[in-house]
Amino acid sequence: METLSLIDHARALGSWIYHAIPDWVTGTVLLTGAALVAASLCNWVIGALSRRAARYGDVAAKLAARCKGPICALLVLAAVSAVLPVAPLPGSFAYLIGHGLAATLVLVLGWSAMNAVDLFADIYVSRIRFEDDSNNLQARKHVTQINILRTAMRTLLLVMTIALALMTSSSVRQYGVSLFASAGAAGLIVGLAARPLLSNLLAGIQIALTQPIRLEDSVVVQGEWGWIERIGSTYVVIRIWDLRRMIVPLSYFIEQPFQNWTHSSADLLGTVMLYVDYNVPVAKVREKLREVVAGNPKWDGKVAGVQVTDLPNASVELRLLMSARNAGVLWDLRCDVREAMITWLAREYPDSLSRRRLEMVAS
Known part of the structure; x- marks a missing residue:
């Protein structure tokens, strides 16, 4: 009799807790638990794969390291999406989470694409052999092209990813369409502000193809002599002979004359x-x-x-x-x-x- 009484009390307590806790709390706990389980499973699987991939060389190890973040994010999204239909959540809250999951999926796919670009670029650069001579024009040419194209591809993928993520929501999509379709002062200001960025981005692609400058080229710009230290997405860093740094927009090397002492050869x-x-x-x-x-x-x-x-x-x-x-x-x-x-x-x-x-x- 005492055992039955304890069981009845436990059932009554469980029923009271079930009815006392709001549905959104229960649903949130279920979604959080699914995300934690998926993340733990992903860490275990990716850790095992990374240890195995390390035996097959640097390429496999880099591939496993690049894939860890996107794969874990996709598994967590899949787990939360599977639990969402059965979670006792209010309709508006479930609808909002669903849109958030869709936008997050687009962001994760964009992240995966940028990781793939970085991986292929790193593998290509790692196979380039730099000679001990400063006249290694071909090696510097390939490294410059890969770095500029990688920066341009990452910028393009970032813009496309954010745009597609915003397009998953009808309210944001309508706002974006009305903003870009307007011909008012705001559209004019945005266009004028974006013009230098776009011109430098296009100049970077042109520099990667035509090669007027390369990394470690010796140049004279505005009377200053130095070396090309870094070619970014919108600017070039020149290391001057006295260790100062000159920052020059990419478009300068397309529109203005300058001296390149190592364009064809270093001697x-x-x-x-x-x-x-x-x-x-x-x-x-x-x-x-x-x-x-x-x-x-x-x-x-x-x-x-x-x-x-x-x-x-x-x-x-x-x-x-x-x-x-x-x-x-x-x-x-x-x-x-x-x-x-x-x-x-x-x-x-x-x-x-x-x-x-x-x-x-x-x-």
Whole structure:
């Protein structure tokens, strides 16, 4: 009798709790439980797959890592969608959750597409072999193209994903249609604000295809010399020689002239100007230049010469030509040659240094 009494009391307590708790609380608990179960199951399955994928190389490991988030999100959405029809929720609340699930599904699919773009781009870049030489134009060309196209694809997918997510709701869709269809001041302001973004995005695609610049190209922009450090979706970061950073819009490299010292090859010609006296032994200067550059590891062994280019202000202008494998090495080589030649002239031919002559004639 006591056992039956306890069972009856338990049944009565359960019936009271069932009727006392609102339906929306019960439905919310069911949806939350389904989401937690699906997330736990996904973490366990993806963890096992990741450990197994690590045995098959970096590509499989990257694929498992990229798929973890979207797969777990899809499983949680599937579990919540399966429980939603049987959950005791008010009609308006269930309708709102349904629209939220549809919009979330679109966002997850867009997330999956962006992860796929990143995965393929990373795999492609990982197969590019950079040589130990700075003149690795093909490798830098491919990396630049992939990075710009990846940024453009991610931006396009993000815009499309948000637009499709908003289109899942009739109220937001109607608002969006009325906003974009209006020809008022708001539409004009939005169009003017979006013009620089779109022009830079299109410029990025054009740069990826035509390759006027690449990563680590040596360029001169607005009188500043540096290297292309980063090409973003709307701007380019130039690392100037003194470690400053110049930020330039992408459209600048399509609309404005600039110098690219490594467009076709990285090797360059440099000059050192010497202003000396008329009695300078030019042949000896040529021999000494050959000797100086031959003993300098910065010289690439291609060009070394001396030319008499002008006779300004009672002096002789000598142009010393030399070549190096890239702009940075060339700058150092020019400094070394300038120092060595001046030191040599001062020691061996001091009368050949530039001087002023004054002639006094008795009247």
